[in-house]
Amino acid sequence: MEQGADSAAARRMARVASHLRPPTSQMEEVAILKGSDCRAKGAAPGFKVAVLGASGGIGQPLSLLMKMNPLVSVLHLYDVVNTPGVTADISHMNTGAVVRGFLGQSQLESALTGMDLVIIPAGIPRKPGMTRDDLFNINAGIVRTLCEGIAKCCPNAIVNVISNPVNSTVPIAAEVFKKAGTYDPKRLLGVTTLDVVRANTFVGEVLGLDPRDVNVPVVGGHAGVTILPLLSQVNPPCSFTSEEISYLTSRIQNGGTEVVEAKAGAGSATLSMAYAAAKFADACLRGLRGDAGIVECSYIACQVTELPFFASKVRLGRSGVEEVLPLGPLNEFERAGLEKAKGELAESIHKGVAFANK
Ligand SMILES: NC(=O)C1=CN([C@@H]2O[C@H](COP(=O)(O)OP(=O)(O)OC[C@H]3O[C@@H](n4cnc5c(N)ncnc54)[C@H](O)[C@@H]3O)[C@@H](O)[C@H]2O)C=CC1
Ligand SMILES: O=C([O-])CC(=O)C(=O)O
Numbered sequence: 001m002e003q004g005a006d007s008a009a010a011r012r013m014a015r016v017a018s019h020l021r022p023p024t025s026q027m028e029e030v031a032i033l034k035g036s037d038c039r040a041k042g043a044a045p046g047f048k049v050a051v052l053g054a055s056g057g058i059g060q061p062l063s064l065l066m067k068m069n070p071l072v073s074v075l076h077l078y079d080v081v082n083t084p085g086v087t088a089d090i091s092h093m094n095t096g097a098v099v100r101g102f103l104g105q106s107q108l109e110s111a112l113t114g115m116d117l118v119i120i121p122a123g124i125p126r127k128p129g130m131t132r133d134d135l136f137n138i139n140a141g142i143v144r145t146l147c148e149g150i151a152k153c154c155p156n157a158i159v160n161v162i163s164n165p166v167n168s169t170v171p172i173a174a175e176v177f178k179k180a181g182t183y184d185p186k187r188l189l190g191v192t193t194l195d196v197v198r199a200n201t202f203v204g205e206v207l208g209l210d211p212r213d214v215n216v217p218v219v220g221g222h223a224g225v226t227i228l229p230l231l232s233q234v235n236p237p238c239s240f241t242s243e244e245i246s247y248l249t250s251r252i253q254n255g256g257t258e259v260v261e262a263k264a265g266a267g268s269a270t271l272s273m274a275y276a277a278a279k280f281a282d283a284c285l286r287g288l289r290g291d292a293g294i295v296e297c298s299y300i301a302c303q304v305t306e307l308p309f310f311a312s313k314v315r316l317g318r319s320g321v322e323e324v325l326p327l328g329p330l331n332e333f334e335r336a337g338l339e340k341a342k343g344e345l346a347e348s349i350h351k352g353v354a355f356a357n358k
Contacts, residue, residue, distance in 0.1 A: 046073030046096065047285050050115045050154075052146050053122025054101075055082035057270030058162060058277065062121060065278035067093050071285040078102040078111035079122070108146070112153035116288060119191075119281055120146055123163035125268040126260045132165040132223045133348065140355050143169045144176055151180035158187045158284050158320050162277055166190040166222040167345055168352030170299055171309055175356030186320035189284070190299030192222045192311045193276035194269060198255040199229045202248055207238055218252065218297050219304075219311050219327060220341040221348065227253045228311075228341050232331045245333060287316030295325065307342060309349055 049066055053059045054077035063077050067090050075097045077087050087101025102111035112118065123139035126132065143163050150159060155177075163169050170190040177183035195218040204211035215235040220228035229252045231245055240248065251258070259269040283296045299311040302324040313325040330338060 046071050047116040048074040049117045050076040050111055052078045052120045055079035055086050057267050058121040058273045061274035062277050063090055067095055067097050072097040075099045076111045108149045109153050112149050115154040115157045117158045119160045121162040127265050128261050135164050139163045143172050147173045147176040151177055151182045155182035160189055160191050162191045167348035171349045171352035172356045185301035191280050192299050193280040194273050195227050196297050197276045199252045202251050217313055221345045226341040226345050228337050
């Protein structure tokens with residue numbers, strides 16, 4: 001009896017010790033994973049989620065929010081810097097998800113194996129004066145490498161792409177998955193939720209409503225004129241003056257730049273983005289669980305326009321995007337905006353596809 005209690009205590013201590021030691025080699029990483037797996041068995045059933053770029057401005061608060069999500073049972077934090085610290089910190093939160101850290105390219109495959117949802121906020125952010133497309137040269141390669149890992153280690157995972165320029169990085173991801181033979185357009189989603197979050201906030205301010213009670217569809221893409229708020233389809237139904245329409249459209253399209261300028265060289269939106277990404281990831285997980293009626297806007301492959309990718313209203317479910325909803329009726333102002341958006345989007349998509357195939 002006593003001996004049994006002793007060995008149970010010894011097992012508990014061994015488990016705790018394995019969590020206190022940071023991984024220094026692949027062998028040690030494997031040992032720690034075994035320790036964590038014992039713990040994971042005790043955790044509530046749920047989904048396995050990886051954040052790639054977890055040490056960054058978005059990655060850290062996003063990881064914190066995912067650790068708070070009761071649908072997550074295992075949370076993998078991957079980055080090329082600082083994941084031991086971020087992981088130790090977040091792992092002390094007394095919520096259900098088991099947290100594991102992975103540092104550097106040699107641990108990418110371990111980070112990805114078995115994941116249900118992979119969220120990608122890896123890559124450099126804008127400074128004042130830059131467009132999102134100016135990030136292409138660095139971020140395109142980062143997204144390609146990470147997606148090659150996903151194709152190899154968790155080809156069935158839902159992928160949420162945050163890294164800019166989203167209008168090009170999502171087509172890059174699609175090409176990587178096509179080459180690997182794992183492409184499923186239903187599972188690849190560009191995160192444009194921040195545009196909707198901003199639109200709901202700014203429209204709520206104008207209408208004097210709680211932003212949580214406002215829903216503005218935002219379609220097209222995620223850069224400048226490609227961000228197309230459909231103010232004629234706001235819920236609750238309402239009407240705006242032409243001054244309000246032009247103020248709101250411009251503020252929503254330039255929301256990212258507003259933050260970049262206010263941060264004055266220290267980066268772009270991180271906290272509101274983490275909130276938006278966590279909200280979108282939660283919607284994806286509820287869809288995977290089988291919840292009904294989950295509709296979000298996302299930049300995906302679809303036939304809503306003649307372009308191969310377009311941010312649209314989508315219904316999420318067990319297989320990712322289960323239905324792409326039509327654009328709905330547009331007014332003249334929105335139809336003109338759509339034409340402008342399509343011109344820039346076509347170039348960004350072409351640039352991404354060409355990069356992935358060169
Ligand atoms: N989709 C959207 O609505 C938004 C997208 N973004 C984009 O998100 C990206 C990240 O922004 P921040 O977090 O502010 O940048 P950040 O520089 O604070 O963090 C980026 C993180 O990515 C990591 N990283 C770099 N190369 C990596 C690699 N090969 N593998 C894994 N991790 C790698 C860095 O070490 C860093 O920790 C930017 O491209 C930014 O433009 C930002 C706001 C909104
Ligand atoms: O503006 C940026 O560079 C970051 C971003 O995508 C946003 O805040 O919407």
